[in-house]
Amino acid sequence: MDKAKGIEPCSELPGLYVHVPFCRKKCIYCDFASTTQLGRMTEYVEAVLREADAYSELRARWDSLYLGGGTASLLPIPLLERLLSGLLKRFSFLSDSEITLEANPCDVSVDLLQASKELGVNRFIVGVQSFQDPLLGFLGRRHDGTAGFNALKLARKAGVEQLGLDLIFAVPGQDLDRWREDLDTALEFQPEHISCYQLTYEPGTRLYALKEKERLRPLSESDAFSFFWETGERLAKVGYEQYEVSNFAREARFRSRHNEKYWSHIPYLGLGPSAHSFDGRNRHWNYRHLNRYLDRISNGESPVEGSEILDREALRLERLFFGFRTHFGLRLGTLEPGPITCLSGNDEQLLNQLANDGFLVRTETGYRSSRRGLAVADALTAMFA
Amino acid sequence: MVFGTSRLFFGIEKEKNRFLIRDVHDSEDPSNSFNGTLVNAMKRIRNFSIIAHIDHGKSTLADRMIQLTGIADERTFRDQILDSMDIERERGITIKSQAITLPYQSKDGKQYELNLIDTPGHVDFSYEVSRALASCEGVLLLIDASQGVEAQTLGNLYLALELDLVVIPVINKIDLPSAQPERVMEEIEMELGLDSTGAILCSAKEGIGVEDILEAIVSRIPAPKGDPDKPLSALIFDAQYDAFRGSIIHARIMDGEIKAGDTIRLLSTKKNFRVEEVGVFQLNREPAKNLTAGEVGYIIAGIKSVRDTRTGDTVTMAERPCAKPLPGFREAKPMVFSSIYPVASDDYQDLSDALEKYQLNDAAFTYQKDSSVALGLGYRCGFLGLLHLEVVQERLEREFNQSLIMTFPSVRYRFRVKSQGLLTVDNPALYPDPVDIEESFEPFIKATILMPERYMGVVMTLCRERRGVNLRHHYPVPGRIEFTVDLPLAEVIYDFYDKLKTVTQGYGSFDYELLDYRSSDLVKVDILVNGERVDALSHIVHRDRARLRAKQACDKLKEEIPRHMFKVAIQGSIGGQVIARSTISPFRKDVTAKCYGGDVTRKRKLLEKQKAGKKRMKMIGQVVVPQSAFVSVLKSDRD
Numbered sequence A: 001m002d003k004a005k006g007i008e009p010c011s012e013l014p015g016l017y018v019h020v021p022f023c024r025k026k027c028i029y030c031d032f033a034s035t036t037q038l039g040r041m042t043e044y045v046e047a048v049l050r051e052a053d054a055y056s057e058l059r060a061r062w063d064s065l066y067l068g069g070g071t072a073s074l075l076p077i078p079l080l081e082r083l084l085s086g087l088l089k090r091f092s093f094l095s096d097s098e099i100t101l102e103a104n105p106c107d108v109s110v111d112l113l114q115a116s117k118e119l120g121v122n123r124f125i126v127g128v129q130s131f132q133d134p135l136l137g138f139l140g141r142r143h144d145g146t147a148g149f150n151a152l153k154l155a156r157k158a159g160v161e162q163l164g165l166d167l168i169f170a171v172p173g174q175d176l177d178r179w180r181e182d183l184d185t186a187l188e189f190q191p192e193h194i195s196c197y198q199l200t201y202e203p204g205t206r207l208y209a210l211k212e213k214e215r216l217r218p219l220s221e222s223d224a225f226s227f228f229w230e231t232g233e234r235l236a237k238v239g240y241e242q243y244e245v246s247n248f249a250r251e252a253r254f255r256s257r258h259n260e261k262y263w264s265h266i267p268y269l270g271l272g273p274s275a276h277s278f279d280g281r282n283r284h285w286n287y288r289h290l291n292r293y294l295d296r297i298s299n300g301e302s303p304v305e306g307s308e309i310l311d312r313e314a315l316r317l318e319r320l321f322f323g324f325r326t327h328f329g330l331r332l333g334t335l336e337p338g339p340i341t342c343l344s345g346n347d348e349q350l351l352n353q354l355a356n357d358g359f360l361v362r363t364e365t366g367y368r369s370s371r372r373g374l375a376v377a378d379a380l381t382a383m384f385a
Numbered sequence B: 001m002v003f004g005t006s007r008l009f010f011g012i013e014k015e016k017n018r019f020l021i022r023d024v025h026d027s028e029d030p031s032n033s034f035n036g037t038l039v040n041a042m043k044r045i046r047n048f049s050i051i052a053h054i055d056h057g058k059s060t061l062a063d064r065m066i067q068l069t070g071i072a073d074e075r076t077f078r079d080q081i082l083d084s085m086d087i088e089r090e091r092g093i094t095i096k097s098q099a100i101t102l103p104y105q106s107k108d109g110k111q112y113e114l115n116l117i118d119t120p121g122h123v124d125f126s127y128e129v130s131r132a133l134a135s136c137e138g139v140l141l142l143i144d145a146s147q148g149v150e151a152q153t154l155g156n157l158y159l160a161l162e163l164d165l166v167v168i169p170v171i172n173k174i175d176l177p178s179a180q181p182e183r184v185m186e187e188i189e190m191e192l193g194l195d196s197t198g199a200i201l202c203s204a205k206e207g208i209g210v211e212d213i214l215e216a217i218v219s220r221i222p223a224p225k226g227d228p229d230k231p232l233s234a235l236i237f238d239a240q241y242d243a244f245r246g247s248i249i250h251a252r253i254m255d256g257e258i259k260a261g262d263t264i265r266l267l268s269t270k271k272n273f274r275v276e277e278v279g280v281f282q283l284n285r286e287p288a289k290n291l292t293a294g295e296v297g298y299i300i301a302g303i304k305s306v307r308d309t310r311t312g313d314t315v316t317m318a319e320r321p322c323a324k325p326l327p328g329f330r331e332a333k334p335m336v337f338s339s340i341y342p343v344a345s346d347d348y349q350d351l352s353d354a355l356e357k358y359q360l361n362d363a364a365f366t367y368q369k370d371s372s373v374a375l376g377l378g379y380r381c382g383f384l385g386l387l388h389l390e391v392v393q394e395r396l397e398r399e400f401n402q403s404l405i406m407t408f409p410s411v412r413y414r415f416r417v418k419s420q421g422l423l424t425v426d427n428p429a430l431y432p433d434p435v436d437i438e439e440s441f442e443p444f445i446k447a448t449i450l451m452p453e454r455y456m457g458v459v460m461t462l463c464r465e466r467r468g469v470n471l472r473h474h475y476p477v478p479g480r481i482e483f484t485v486d487l488p489l490a491e492v493i494y495d496f497y498d499k500l501k502t503v504t505q506g507y508g509s510f511d512y513e514l515l516d517y518r519s520s521d522l523v524k525v526d527i528l529v530n531g532e533r534v535d536a537l538s539h540i541v542h543r544d545r546a547r548l549r550a551k552q553a554c555d556k557l558k559e560e561i562p563r564h565m566f567k568v569a570i571q572g573s574i575g576g577q578v579i580a581r582s583t584i585s586p587f588r589k590d591v592t593a594k595c596y597g598g599d600v601t602r603k604r605k606l607l608e609k610q611k612a613g614k615k616r617m618k619m620i621g622q623v624v625v626p627q628s629a630f631v632s633v634l635k636s637d638r639d
Helices: A038-053 A077-090 A110-118 A133-139 A145-157 A176-187 A206-212 A221-237 A257-263 A290-298 A312-325 A345-356 A371-375 A377-384 B034-043 B058-068 B074-083 B087-091 B123-134 B151-162 B181-190 B210-220 B345-359 B386-398 B453-465 B496-503 B543-560 B597-614 B627-636
Strands: A015-020 A061-069 A092-103 A123-129 A162-169 A193-198 A241-244 A247-249 A268-271 A276-278 A282-286 A304-309 A333-335 A340-343 A360-362 A366-369 B045-052 B099-105 B111-117 B138-144 B166-172 B233-242 B246-255 B257-259 B263-266 B271-274 B277-281 B285-288 B290-292 B296-300 B314-317 B336-342 B366-372 B376-383 B404-406 B413-417 B421-425 B437-452 B469-474 B480-488 B509-520 B522-529 B539-542 B568-574 B577-584 B617-620 B623-626
Touching: A015 A077, A015 A257, A038 A077, A038 A268, A038 A290, A061 A077, A061 A257, A077 A110, A092 A257, A110 A145, A123 A133, A123 A145, A123 A193, A145 A162, A162 A176, A162 A221, A176 A221, A193 A221, A221 A241, A221 A371, A257 A268, A268 A282, A268 B597, A276 B597, A282 B597, A312 A366, A312 A371, A312 A377, A312 B597, A345 A360, A345 A366, A345 A377, A366 A371, A371 A377, A377 B597, B034 B045, B045 B058, B045 B151, B045 B210, B058 B099, B058 B111, B058 B138, B058 B166, B058 B210, B099 B277, B099 B296, B111 B210, B123 B151, B123 B233, B123 B386, B138 B151, B138 B181, B138 B210, B151 B166, B151 B437, B151 B509, B166 B181, B166 B210, B246 B290, B277 B290, B336 B345, B336 B366, B336 B386, B345 B366, B345 B376, B345 B386, B376 B386, B386 B404, B404 B627, B437 B453, B453 B469, B453 B480, B453 B496, B480 B509, B496 B509, B522 B543, B539 B543, B543 B568, B543 B577, B543 B623, B543 B627, B617 B627, B623 B627
Parallel strands: A015 A061, A015 A268, A061 A092, A092 A123, A123 A162, A162 A193, B045 B111, B045 B138, B138 B166
Antiparallel strands: A193 A247, A241 A247, A268 A276, A276 A282, A282 A304, A333 A340, A360 A366, B099 B111, B233 B246, B233 B314, B246 B296, B257 B290, B263 B271, B263 B314, B277 B285, B277 B296, B336 B376, B336 B404, B366 B376, B413 B421, B413 B437, B437 B480, B437 B509, B469 B480, B522 B539, B522 B568, B568 B577, B617 B623
């Protein structure tokens, strides 16, 4: 394993994110900004491009572009072309940039794969979530297991450079054996990237309401841990690196370059409703609702709803938080840029003990979480916050 | 109680129709000599108090009398009442006694000065009550027409009878549908052994019978005796702290007279003070030229602390002292002890300042430095009883804005220790080495409980649970029981009174007096968190109580201590022997699943909150224990 060397993110260049807020229907667990007003897609694409214009003075060179959602793949191909080519025209991307498109299995077609490939998409993430139909039904997904399977097959056949998929575990009623099956099915495609998310109960979602009304009972903490542990074990066995709590890469070069920017305070620009941007000091975010976002843009107003400046302490807390949940880990002493101490010598005894207890692994410059540590990364952060 | 507190001294306009005996020359007196006038004036003074159980309507009656004698109109009064929302009002008890002088034109055509001296209405303050009563010649025994006689009424009545005071029974709330005045009359005869023929029926709320009461005070309570020519002796029945004027003595002049410019001496401390002002109590303090034998009033003498103006002490002249102090003086003796710590250690100085200020106004409250490994610097405090403790706590929190942690209340135990003799211990930290203890003793009280007969069973059970011995009872009137029992004081200071109220559905009443120290099987229970003793949670208890108390503490801590990366074991132990335990399982899965651009700020805000909360955490070894855990454990015994 690449110890200290792997600590640095692979690039310092900024990344661009576009939030595509459209969904045919809302899944019961989802708290992302999304809308079913599919009729406003054209308007939306134009608005994003107008928003992008506002940043045209940025002289930066970019090396990642991420189309996420919502459901990015819901955009009709011509609109997708208009959006992507418009962005590529407005911002200067390196030739080997990582360009990611998220897709719902239902939307994956030969045409989409062909078109996106031509537009430069080299990373294709399929929102499979599960191969088990009852589970997909419960979650409110609009596809079945076969659709997920076929989408991956199609993507592989189309020669997608980096194929990734999302899976969900710790769903009430989900059984550990079924989960293993899901992982095995996914592994058949040898995806470059796998994200495995524990189902979470976010306030405001239907899932949360069900839990509150005691119509369902979330898995116990120790059951959730079993799923988490099993996932890490199984994927590690076939060579995947758990480079973040929920993210696995088949090789180091298949880690999500774009997402790593979030986790290491590398600047990023977010376009579209609810998108967040960060310039190294300042973070700002757009209005969450599509209508509001579109109104602001069409009135020539900024879609930014709020912002914050990260002071030293805020940066330190976030670094701690990211450090414990990623392969970056934490340095003892100072971390560049700026003299921000993340872990001080005073913490040494505690760090030592956490290492002895198997939560942390020593690196050349500090510590990072072991798999056991990743499972409790929030608690670790709180200890040093 | 409504009239009974400091609120009356603030911000009330001067009353117009103030009229006091002392201001008029007595035309009936042919000699018209100065002293003759005084002696005659004394004939028109009546000093009295009201004995009543909580809720029997003492405040309302006092209000009515104040209104009827015209020193405050209804509006002034109501405004006053509505304006004041303090601890006493909320709890429905009078904590500090107070006095007021009512000018009254009797039906006999003469003008009288009625001095109403209020008394605190809780068992913790029976000494203060006795001193207030010692300032009177008579009392109104106020009894609720539907509730009948209660234990505290009984206790205070005995005090009054010991002092040979005239007792006028007053049956209040006769307007209530549930009123049973005949039955109460019977109780007065049978239970109290008083003649009920002179009992006055009234409804203070409706204003019925109030004038009859005033007339009875004039005709049945004797005028004070005393000699204005003798050296000054005045009984302090209360003192109140005023930020500008220091401790203000409330006194009954027994003999002699006092005026501004005199140099007085307080006999218990032998300290001398120069009198700045004397006066009488109206809705506010009303300065007067002098106070003479028989009168009730205040003395301001630049006294810095209420500690120097002890209830029961005698005021005399420095130059011409009285021969001996007035009888009955006692130092305020704390019965219950607890340590007070600031929730945040940084606030220790604040707490020190607050206590220093607070004690100026509460002579019964004692404190000295204490410290705890878990809670840092604090103070060991002494209280008259649990109510007093709660009042101090609330006042410190509300008026002085302190966030406090108070340790388990303890009584004062005694231990006979090898080679050291008898040790008195009110702080678990000073518990002697058990191998050296030859014998342990704890204080016992005699509790008097009055209740309807049907609660006999549950009350006996409660008393037995609380290690009560020597249970005895009799029926003062059919259907009612007077129950006496010897109880360890330690059992009473927890929640005995609340429990009694619960099991008797509010019908049981309770009074107590200290009996003696008795041999007892005492142990010190320690609470350990991952093997580390939490000193602030140690407490001395009877062995039979130890297991339960330890278990309660362990269970509470389990609820309050957050989970850790490791297992946290909580144990209760005596010596090294574990008698209770609970375990907090470690974190297994605690991590945010998704964290991308939009999730970071929210997550960080959460961390910032957690971080802020850490200031209120204490480390016990490697275990983080929130202050709330201490608060909750230390409160659990009283819930």
